[in-house]
Amino acid sequence: MPITDHMGHRRAALHKEAQHWLLRLTSGAATVQDARAFEHWCGQSAAHAEAFAETRRLWENLGPAAHAWMASERVRAAAVADRVAGPRMTRRAFLGAAVTASAALVVVHPPLQLWPSLSDMVADYRTATGEQREVDLGRSVVVQMNTQTTINLRKANRQITGIELLGGEIQVKTTAAAADPLSVFAGGGRIDIGAMGKCNVRCNGSDVQVTSLDGATTLRYQGQTAVLKTAERAEFGDGRVGRVMPADLEVTMGWRRxxxxxxxxxxxxxxxxxxxxxxxxxxxxxxxxxxxxxxxxxxxxxxxxxxxxxxxxxxxxxxxxxxxxxxxx
Missing domain, CATH: 3.55.50.30 (Phage tail protein beta-alpha-beta fold)
Structure with missing residues (x-):
């Protein structure tokens, strides 16, 4: 085999291994042994390290392109559905070829959170890694969003009826009395914030942590209820609500500073x-x-x-x- 062909095959093999490592490390199931094995693999040569860097850049560029492709596919699928009656389009037909299916996958599950996931992209508000922002929702409601946070708004008759925290951390403040408490929905539960109230809500999958910063806050989860007063906290998830405990507000408010x-x-x-x-x-x-x-x-x-x-x-x-x-x- 000519030297150039051998080098090409070797380069392709390294990139395939790099893709394997990127997927394993970002699967959420990586172990200490995986980390050590990756360190060993990456340290074998400069070519190994460069292959991983190039793979990361490739996936980073692929994310926005795949999102654009999925958006166009949704429009095309909707147009077809309007014209043709019959069985719903299958997932395979929707995704198309394997290459475009792979592109869609990295949008839904972005490695190392290099770009927003599909659910983040279509959310009402989101923050990127390291970003924080304030959102004034009107009706005397202000939301402070921490890093990697995604929220949707629940509305009825064009009025905001609640906030859905898909993931991340928020501080919500109501600055005036209202007829009904403001509700935050997270992890399958509901947090009702009283008039002139303020609370911190953190959602990590099905685990939710709530801290009352000012006023009364009520948790409702699978038929269970807990009431938090100022400087109290509780958690819920996995079918249970934890006991109400004193909260260290300096720690809870730290990210705001x-x-x-x-x-x-x-x-x-x-x-x-x-x-x-x-x-x-x-x-x-x-x-x-x-x-x-x-x-x-x-x-x-x-x-x-x-x-x-x-x-x-x-x-x-x-x-x-x-x-x-x-x-x-």
Whole structure:
């Protein structure tokens, strides 16, 4: 085989392996062993590292293109449905060829959150990684959105009747009395905020954390009810509502001041939280290190240096890889 052909085959093989690693690391089921194996793979040569970087860039460019394709397909499918009566279009027919199906997949499940998912793209409001924003909904309702947060508005007769928190974290404030409490829907439950009230709601899948910052807040979840007073918090999910507990408002309000406060949490939880605010991903490849408790404050403006700070505090080995991935071991 000519040298050029051999090099071409080798390059193609490396890119296929890089795609495999990107999918595994962003599957949500990656293990410590996966992280160590990826570190070993990426360190074999500069060609390995470059293949991963190129794969990441390819997926990053593919996301917006795939979203545009899906939007055009929805329009085309709707037009066909209007003209032709019969069985609904199958998923295979809708997605088309395998290549375009793959494009759709990376929109629905974007690796490393390099771009918004499909549900994020069509939401009423969303924030990107590291972004925070304020939304004035009118009717004396103001919503502060934290990083990686997506919300939809529920309306009736063109009036806002509630806020649907699909994921992320919000602080909601009602600045005037209203005939009915404002409702936030998250994780299959409902949070009713009283007049002149203020609360913080965080939704991670089916797990929801609610903190009353001012006034009374009522949680309703699967037939269970809990009432929170100022500086009280509770969680719900998996069919149960946790007990009402005192809340540390300094910690809860920290993100509004662009500060993350950790008080005795394991490092693995700290890293998981930090990953919400910075591009790329920090991976812990040391279980003993991950179990270490952390007492720290991090400014959101210094998260680019957080791996070095963890190295200084705990002696962790820091390995920086392409695509914004950092391995702590």
């Amino acid at each position: 662009r500060v993350l406060i950790f008080d005795g949490q394991p490092l693995v939880d700290v890293v998981r939280e930090i990953n919400r605010y910075r591009p790329g991903k920090i991976i812990l490849a040391n279980d003993e290190l991950g179990a270490r408790t952390v007492q720290a404050r991090f400014s959101l403006n210094q998260l680019a240096d957080v791996a070095a700070l963890i190295h200084d505090a705990y002696g962790a080995k820091v390995t920086a890889l392409p695509g914004g991935i950092v391995i702590l071991s």
